[in-house]
Amino acid sequence: MSHGRMHRKEDARFIRGRGNYTDDVHLPGMLYGAILRSPYAHARIVSVDASAAEAHPKVRAVITGQTLAGLGLAWMPTLSRDTQAVLATDKVRFQDQEVAFVVAEDAYSARDALELIDVEYEPLDTVIDARRALDQDAPVIRDNLEGRTDNHVFDWEAGDGERTDALFARAEVTVAQDMLYPRVHPAPLETCGAVADFDKVTGKLTVWCPTQAPHAHRTLYAMVAGLPEHKIRVISPDIGGGFGGKVGIYRGYVCAIVGSIVTGRPVKWMEDRSENLMSTSFARDFHMRGEIAATRDGRIQAIRVKVLADHGAFNGTAQPTKFPAGFFHVFSGSPRRSARARASTWTSSASAWPTAPSCGCTRRARRCCGSPARRRGRVTRPRSPRSSGRSWASPPTTWRWCTATPTRRRSASARTAPARPPSPARRR
C-alpha cells in the first residue's frame, strides 16, 4: 500500500536555477573570508606572522589560533564529546587543517592575502594507518589532551560475547573474512560555507548555513559566542546535498562568526572543492573482521565482528544520536551475535565524521554471508524468520515491481563501448 505520487515543490526552482543557496546570500557591507591551511599532516607550529596580510589594503581582519585562544575559542566541542581545534594553536594534525582566517572586502583579496601570512612549521612524524596508530612508538596526535599517551579513542562492545564465543567453539562450520571498508566522502555538489551576521546594536547573531542540524548548530554557537540561544538565528536555506557531511559544525563557520563580531559586518565563507574533500567529515574507514558460525546445511547460528575504525584527527562521529540504532546495535540485537568495535583514532588525517556508522556493520554481515554457501558449492535457502522462535506481530507483506519498464536487453555493440577510460593506478 502506498499513497500518491507527487512532484516535489522545490524542484521547479532548482531546475530553473532559481534556488537560494548560502552562496546566493548577499548582504550590504558583506565581507569575505578565506582560510589558510596547513600543508603538513602533522607538524608543530613554531610561529605565525600575519603582519603582511593585515597590511593588505583590502583586508579587514586576520584571525589566528592565538587570537581565538585569547577569547577561549581555539577549541570547540564535537558531536562526540571530543574537542576540535577551530584554528590550530600548538600543532596541526591533518593536512589542510585550518591555521588562520582572513577577512577581506572581496573573495579574491582574501585568498591573495593568505599568501602573505608566514607560518613556520616543524614537521613531525605521521601515522596514517589505523593499525599502526596503536603501536607503542606511534606518534601521539592528541597530546593536547590531559594525560593522553596514545591514539586510542574508545572500545565498544555489544551483544552476548560469551554465548557467541561458545557457539563458535562448537560450530560445525566457521568462516572468517578480513576486509577494508575504505574511507569515502559524501562529496555533496554544494560545498560547505556560511554567512555570519552579528548585529552589534541588537546583539543578535544570524547565520546562513547549509546545515542538516540547525538546532544543534544554534546550541553550539550559543556556547562559542557566549550568546543565549534566543539571540541566535540559524537559517538553513536550499542545500545542495549533505549526506551527513553537513551535520557537523566546521571551523570555518566559527571563524566567520568571529570575523563578523570583530569587524561588525557580515562575513561570508564558502569553501572550494579541495577544501571540502580534505577537511570536512568523511565516512567509513573501517578495518573489519567478520566471522560466521553455521551448521553444515547453511543455517547461521552466530555472527562475530571486530572493527578498527580510524576517526581522524578529531572524533566527530554523529554517533550520540544514532547510538541505539547505529554502531552495530541493530546488527547485534540477537543474543547470538556479538560485535566489538575499537576506535583507534587521531591518525594524521582529517577529522572523522563517519556519516552512517550503522551502515557499516550490515554491509559486513552481507559480505560474510556469502561465504558459507559458496564453500559448499551451492546456494542454500536461508532459514525462515518464522521458525526462529520470534513472534512477528507486523501485518503481512505485499509485493510488487516499481519500475514501469523492465531493462532493455542491450545490443552487443552497446555493451562493449567503453563509458570512460579506466582510472590510473592509485597509489596506496
Add this chain to the structure above:
Amino acid sequence: MIVARKVRERARIVAAAMLEASPDDLEWTGGTWSVVGDPATGKTMAEIALAAHSDLELPEGVEGHLDAVTVYNPPNLTYPFGAYICVVDVDPGTGQVKVRRFVAVDDCGVRINPTIVEGQIHGGLADGIGMALMQVMAFDEDGNHLGASFMDYLLPTAMECPSWELGETVTPSPTHPIGAKGVGESATVGSPAAVVNAVVDALAPYGVRHADMPLTPANVWRVINGDPFRTDLAIP
C-alpha cells in the same frame, strides 16, 4: 501528521458550531466535516479556518483557533530491509567493471510518496556503485591527501549506472502511526556489498575469494593476477 489530526479535531469543533450540531454528530468524509449521513452539509478546512477567525459564535470556553502542537517520541526504531542483486561484467584484461543490471527490492513500510522513495533509492544505489568501484580517500606515508579533487575522487554518473530495477515489499512498521519506515540510507547499505559480491563471483574462475573496495580497474587487475594491493588487513 499526528499534529494534523489534532488540527482536524479542532476543526470539528468549529464545524459543529457552524452547522449548529454536536461535534459527535459529524463525520470526516471527502475532505469535509459534515453531519453524519448528509454529505451536502460538508464544510471544507478552508471554510472552517475562515469561520474560526471571523465572527462565528463558538460555545462557551472554546477557543477559535486551529493550532496544535505535538511532541513525538517514537516508541521504537523502524527496521527497513530489502534484497539486492547485482550483475556485473568484468574485463579481465583491463580490470574494468561495468554494472549490467541492478535489482533492488526495498521494504520501507508504507510509502507516502513513491516518487521520493524511488529517488532516494536511485541515489543510494548510485552512491554504492561509487563506493564499490571508484572511491577512496587515500593518504601517502607523509599524510598527503591523495583524493583532494574530482580528478582522483570519482563520482558515479549516469554513465556508470544501469537502469535501476526496483521492486517493493510493504511490511508496515507496527510502531509507526502510519507504518512508514526510513529509506534514505537503505540503498547505500546494500549496494556496495551487492556490487562487490558480484565482482568476486565474476572472478571466481581465477580463484578469487575476496576483493576489497574500491574495485578500480587497477585493483581488479591485481586481484585477478593474485597480487592485491593490500594483503595485510588483519586487525592487531
